[in-house]
Amino acid sequence: MSTLHGHVAAPGEANATRDAEGAGGGEAGTMSSGHVARRGEIDVSHSVILYLEEITVAFDGFKALDALSLSIDDGELRAIIGPNGAGKTTMMDVITGKTRPDKGSAFLGQTMDLTRMSEPQIARAGIGRKFQKPSVFEAASVLENLWLACAGERGWFSSLRQRLAPGQRERIDQAMETVGLAPERERLAGTLSHGQKQWLEIGMLLIQDPKLLLLDEPVAGLSDEETERTAQLLRALAGRHSLVVVEHDMHFVEQLQCKVTVLHQGSVLAEGDLASVQNDARVIEVYLGR
Ligand code: ADP
Numbered sequence: 001m002s003t004l005h006g007h008v009a010a011p012g013e014a015n016a017t018r019d020a021e022g023a024g025g026g027e028a029g030t031m032s033s034g035h036v037a038r039r040g041e042i043d044v045s046h047s048v049i050l051y052l053e054e055i056t057v058a059f060d061g062f063k064a065l066d067a068l069s070l071s072i073d074d075g076e077l078r079a080i081i082g083p084n085g086a087g088k089t090t091m092m093d094v095i096t097g098k099t100r101p102d103k104g105s106a107f108l109g110q111t112m113d114l115t116r117m118s119e120p121q122i123a124r125a126g127i128g129r130k131f132q133k134p135s136v137f138e139a140a141s142v143l144e145n146l147w148l149a150c151a152g153e154r155g156w157f158s159s160l161r162q163r164l165a166p167g168q169r170e171r172i173d174q175a176m177e178t179v180g181l182a183p184e185r186e187r188l189a190g191t192l193s194h195g196q197k198q199w200l201e202i203g204m205l206l207i208q209d210p211k212l213l214l215l216d217e218p219v220a221g222l223s224d225e226e227t228e229r230t231a232q233l234l235r236a237l238a239g240r241h242s243l244v245v246v247e248h249d250m251h252f253v254e255q256l257q258c259k260v261t262v263l264h265q266g267s268v269l270a271e272g273d274l275a276s277v278q279n280d281a282r283v284i285e286v287y288l289g290r
């Protein structure tokens with residue numbers, strides 16, 4: 001079977017072309033070890049979805065991450081805070097395969113070694129990432145944006161020309177409902193508020209049904225009301241998804257009502273509920289007290 005974008009791999013088939021196409025929602029990805037990782041096959045038998053151990057990333061000798069260890073439970077919502085340069089974005093780069101660690105291990109569930117998987121393989125295995133700046137198609141409607149988010153599966157061209165595959169319409173409606181944009185379905189994305197664009201992009205990620213969602217500063221530049229709604233949305237997504245949220249806005253972090261990890265100089269300085277880390281003398285010194 002082929003599309004405008006070339007070959008469509010059968011489930012389980014190793015295919016470099018398919019990898020180069022980017023983060024689709026395909027059903028199978030092949031790890032470099034030869035093991036085939038299927039969606040929904042993440043082994044969370046120990047209740048851990050993400051496990052980073054002693055991760056070190058050095059840029060010209062400077063350690064952006066310095067023996068960072070972190071574990072996220074299946075279905076957990078976790079906030080990561082820390083001063084600029086603490087290594088938060090680098091950590092996400094390691095998890096998504098954009099940056100290879102110099103040392104340490106990174107596992108999705110018990111068995112998937114993220115340090116041996118390509119970025120598209122990691123995306124297909126079930127890790128979605130939202131960058132700080134919303135990247136929606138401004139000239140397309142809310143509905144069309146979500147529609148295009150399904151395109152990873154069949155190629156853009158066929159998605160635009162063909163009817164939606166069974167189940168896709170439901171997934172689109174569900175995502176639109178979840179992020180609260182159903183009333184705006186026909187609106188051009190370019191006319192949405194900044195917050196609505198962020199929600200639309202989260203909706204586009206949800207189409208792929210990621211097991212683990214990484215969000216980098218999702219409320220930067222949002223109004224108080226939008227910030228509150230975003231916190232509600234992320235809390236509602238926890239359970240079905242695991243979420244790691246990097247954020248500076250302490251008011252927002254408070255609304256997330258979740259465990260907080262404080263990063264400093266590339267490793268974990270403190271971890272616990274917000275009140276306990278806010279009262280930690282070391283945290284006050286490096287971050288909150290400034
Ligand atoms: P945060 O997201 O917590 O602000 P980053 O992960 O972006 O921190 O950066 C951590 C440190 O690593 C910073 O000092 C930054 O300048 C450095 N850094 C990040 N990426 C690179 C890179 N590609 N080359 C060199 N230094 C980098």
Ligand code: MG
Nearest residue numbers: 088089090216
């Ligand atoms: Mg950053």
